[in-house]
Structures are given as structure tokens and as C-alpha cells.
Amino acid sequence: MTDTQTGAVPEGEPVTTQLVPPELPGIDKRDAPSAPGKRQSGSEGRVLNVFSHAFLVVWGLLVTLPVLWAIMTSLKTDSEILKSPWALPDELKWNNWSRAWQDANMGDYFMNSVIVVGGSLVGTMLLGAMAAYVIARFEFPGNRFIYYLFISGMSFPIILALVPLFFVMDNMGLLNTYHGLILVYIGYSLPFTVFFLTSFFRTLPTSVAEAAILDGASHTRTFFQVMLPMAKPGLISVGIFNFLGQWNQYLLPTVLNTGEGKQVLPQGLVELAATQGYDGDWSGLFAGLVLATLPVLAVYIVFQRQVQAGLTAGALK
């Protein structure tokens, strides 16, 4: 897991050094012996370069065009959309956006998502870190069992649990409530969080915590004031992972949170798509879609390096 951190976080660095070779004086010395090979494959390099750029550009277009199409469509009138899906609008219809935000309740769905994910993210991080710390750092009977109990949750298909879960929630009066959804999000985020943070806490030096205990700090205080600050890089990675997973969650709210006006953003968007689709109101629908996209797009553009590192952290070992 140390590799996860060292390998994933400064992930762009090697690329920049490749782009600016003069910064690597060590390599220049080796230039002479590699010269014959260079001459042989010089044209191969050029062909490959053109070839790779062509493919890379094509995929880049495939990724961006649907998104640009959605943004463009959200600013057109319905008749313009139906006449020609790829033509630019005569004028930008910003009121589609305000219509979707207010009349189609996207604003409410957004606030619901903020409340639910705000609660569940704090809960997941706190409870996940507490459990992971105890599992990573303390010997006690059942330690291994509890660890494997947690990580086994990563391999089960959630949908299998969904039917009984619905009735568990129903019996506890938690269906269609914010706190019910928050508890479920926490439960299903714990396996990965505990798995990731357990191995992260294991990599941290023990000496600092021991010193704090010797100085008379309680275990609880040591955890909050010494260990949590030390674990910050790991907490950020797994926090981003959980934020996106919970913010984008669709399956759980679709089954467990169907109350009128309680919908979270992805769920609200799908309902909007159903109603507006039948009405032929494509402009309102696409405005809703773009509004649902903007928050994550903004987060991604600002924190792209951390987001990439956070989401891939679990797969790099």
C-alpha cells in the first residue's frame, strides 16, 4: 500500500520530466551508446508518434462530443433540437436552465444530495477510520475475523441484499428518510474504506503514537490528535473515492428512497428524463442533465490530480 501513495499521488511527474528532457542531465551521458539504435528506429518513432496522436485525438473526441452535444442541446429550443441535433442554437436559451432548476426541482434534488452525502461522507470517514485504526494497530481476539468480515463486503453484489434490506429499513421506519439513506451509504462504503485505511495505518510509524501514550494521552486522544493528522493523505484519497461513489449512487436511493420530494440528484434526473421525455421537452431535460453534471465537473477540474489518484488508489498495489 505504500506504493499506492508514492505511486499514485505524484503520478504526473514522470510525464513532465519526459516532456522536458534537459532537466534530466543524467540521461544525456547515456546518449552516446544509444545513438545507433536511435538512428535505426528514428522513422519508426515518427510514424508511431503520428499514429498515436491520431488515435488519442479520436478517443478524445468520442469522449467530449456527447458531453458538448448535451450542453449545446440544453441551450436550444425544442424545435431547434428536433430540426437538427448538431446545429448551433440561434440564441442561447439560458432560461431552460432556470426552468430545470426551479420548475423541474433540480435545485431541490441537489440540496437533498448535499444533505445525504454530507452526512454519510462524514460518518463513513469517521467510523471507517476508527474501525481501520483499531484493526490495524491493536491485537485482540477476533481481529482477523472482523477484518475479513468487512472486506468480504467488497465482493458481494449489492443487488442481492437489496430485497431484504428494503424490509429491514421498512421495519425500522427508515425508508424514505435522509438518516436512513445516510446509514445505508455508510454501511456500504465501510468495506473499501476499512480495507484501504487499515493498510494505510499499518504503513505509518508506530513511534509517534507510542510517545503520545507515554506522555499520558489516552488512546482516543492519540487517535484524533496524532494518528488522524498523520493519515491525511490516505483519508483524502479514500474521501474522494467515497464522495464520488455516494454522490453518484443510483441503485440504493432508487429502491430505498422513493418519497416525493426526497429524491437525490441522479434519481431525480432519471425521473425528470421520464416525464420530460414523454412531454417531448428535450430542452428542459438536457438542462437538467447539464445541471446535474456541473457540480462534479467543477470538482473534477479543480481537483483532477487528487480525483484520479483517489479513484485509482484501491487498484494500485
Added chain:
Amino acid sequence: MQHGKYRFIVGFLALPLAIYAVFVISPFVQAIYYSFTDWTGLSSDYSWVGLENYDRLLDDEIFWKALRNNLLLLLVLPLVTLGLGLFFAFMLNVGGKRRRGAVIAGVRGSGFYKVVYFFPQVLSIAIVAVLFRYAYEPTEGGALNGFLRAIGLDSVQPLWLGDPDLALWCVMAVMVWCNVGFYVVLFSAGMSSIPRDFYEAALLDGANRFTTFFRITLPLLWDTVQTGWIYMGIIALDSFAVVQIMTIGPGGPDYSTEVLSFYLYTKSFRDGQAGQATALGVALLIVTLIFAGIVMRLGRRERLEF
């Protein structure tokens, strides 16, 4: 001291374990139990029926269709997604024009490509599915057929999701679209940690870059590829959101995009056959475990340290 330690351990574990047990573990265990009952999900009475639900699955044509679709997804999706991911990552890291000094070089702007490619990964699958449902729309307004008309292919206007032979491939294309970027970033990170001397030595020995890919890059990345394979397989075995939101029916014309997860959902929340649905879920779990087992076994090879 010892006493305080145990109180601390219990205090820290109690709440996370309780939440996990109530909302995750107990529903899973109950699901397996219910799969042997005739529970409807609508009332609280049910009786034990043994293997009847499983027996009925074997005669259920839709179940076999869903399973077949899931297996096809399981075969094609990881292959295409990881293949493209490896290809683009290799292009980004090694495909560049050779500059003074460096033996291998990434293409110019590789950071930018990665930012763009990764973007679909941060979108909710619900957003992606709604977007593509309308992009695939065959009538006026649909982006794909609109594009075909714009380049003069007026006669080529497929029904996309409405065509039983095409619908599942449309689903796959969307899932490839959102996942390739993740693997490009993942494999790029792996590739950039491979020591450059390895490439230097191979190129000096006269290997071209395609040989270096199969002889150096792929073997050294094998662990990551294997993990990615399992990730992608789990995504393929789920596919719930894309099928439910995007496909016609939902489930596609003539069940052409039916998958186990969505069939389970309709069985329990529409048809009132919760017991039967949980049996389906257990079947899905078994497929998942077999798949993970196969990948682990196939992937077992000597670990290369570098």
C-alpha cells in the same frame, strides 16, 4: 492499561460494526435464506420450499437470456475496455517523438489527454445513461442518427436500442465509454513506474516498441491488469443502471438487454416474487465468485519485482 485498551477497542468498533451488521451483513444472510422460501415480499408470511426457486430458474427462459447477456458482457467488456486502456496508456507513455536524450518518451500533452479521458468516470452512471438514451434516439433529435445524416448517410439510420440485434452492443459501448479513462490513468501510473533502463536495454538489443510492449510493459503490469479485470467484471455483472435507465422496456426489445440484476429488480419490486428474486441474486453471486476465481487462477504467475 489493558482494561483501558479493550474498552477503547470496543468503543471504536461498536458503531461501525453495528451499522455494517444491520445494513450489509444481515440482508445478505437473509437473502440467501429467503431464496429457499416462497416469500412474496408483500406480506410477512412465507414457507420453506427447499430448492423450488432454483428449480424454477432452470426452466425460466428469461433467466437464461439474462445470464447469456451477462456472460457476453463479462467476456467482451473487460477485453475491450482493458485493451483500449492499455493501448492508450502505452501510446501516452511511449508513443511520443523521441527527444534528445530520452530513449522513450510520452506524447506531448499526455496529462491533458488523461484529464479528458478520465472525465466520464466521475459522472454518475445515471447521467451517462440518460445522455446516451437520447443520443441513441433514432428519431429526429437523436445525436447519432443526426450525425449520420449530417455526413450524408441518410439511408443508414439504425434503430440502435430498438434493434434486438444491436441493443446489447449499444449498452456495451456506453459502458466502455465511461470506463476506458479509468484504466488509461491506472495503467499510465503503472507504466511510469517501470524503470526506463528496461526499455533502453531492449531497444539497444534491436527490439521495436511493439515488442517492448508485450515483452516488458505487459508482464510488469500484470498484477494491475488482473485487478482491473476483476473490477471490470464486477461492473459487467451489475449493469443495472444502464439497462434500467437506457434500454427500451426496460430490458430491451425481446429481452435483448435483460441482465440478472435488472431481472432480479423486476421480480422483487414489480412482480412480488421476492423469494424467486433472491434465488436469482444467489445465482449472480455464484457467477461473480466463479469469475473472480478464474481470473485469480489464470493470473497466478511468478511475481516480478523491480
